Amino acid sequence: METRIQSIKKALQDAKYKLTPQREVTVRVLLENEEEHLTAENIFMMVKDKYPDIGLATVYRTLELLSELRIVEKIHFGDNVSRYDLYKEGSAHFHHHLVCTNCGFVEEIEEYLLREVEEKIRKEYQFEITDNKLIFNGICRRCRTDIEGKDD
CATH class of the missing domain: 1.10.10.10 (Winged helix-like DNA-binding domain superfamily/Winged helix DNA-binding domain)
Known part of the structure; x- marks a missing residue:
């Protein structure tokens, strides 16, 4: 620290x-x-x-x-x-997040997933990206398990 x-x-x-x-x-x-x-x-x-x-x-x-x-x-x-x-x-970029819309749980994604997208934007739009962040909204595995368990 x-x-x-x-x-x-x-x-x-x-x-x-x-x-x-x-x-x-x-x-x-x-x-x-x-x-x-x-x-x-x-x-x-x-x-x-x-x-x-x-x-x-x-x-x-x-x-x-x-x-x-x-x-x-x-x-x-x-x-x-x-x-x-x-x-x-x-880190050159901020990390991304998975956000459960059911319970509010947030998980971080440390892996950098956007290299190809950034390269395409750089080439096609002549735009230099300095940072980005993604937030994926969905249902976490715990809530999915709970939901799927209730369907039985």
């Missing part, structure tokens, strides 16, 4: 920002919950446990800054709630 903190600190410094105590505790909460897709309110409640004097506006500003610097990605799964997800260190 400390290596990631130092990497994020450097990214902030390169952009002429400091890793303030408020920003650091927010980053630590994101790192500690990297497998989750937390809302700003979720993050705020966890940060508040560690840094009681912090305000919700400070957490929002920190998340927006981290998003602008491409340290975190603000994502939407079609439920009108913004969630925050850390970019994987050293």
Whole structure:
């Protein structure tokens, strides 16, 4: 975790920002919950446990800054709630998600699936893609098993 903190600190410094105590505790909460897709309110409640004097506006500003610097990605799964997800260190692209429309379970796809599509767009449209993200909506295996079990 400390290596990631130092990497994020450097990214902030390169952009002429400091890793303030408020920003650091927010980053630590994101790192500690990297497998989750937390809302700003979720993050705020966890940060508040560690840094009681912090305000919700400070957490929002920190998340927006981290998003602008491409340290975190603000994502939407079609439920009108913004969630925050850390970019994987050293990754050229954001990862993709499978979202169960039945139970809300979210699974990440680390494999990069769009090379051929990006190459076609680059050639046919002379468009240089800098990033992309896919969200596949459907029914997860647990819900499918439950649904199929009820059909019997």
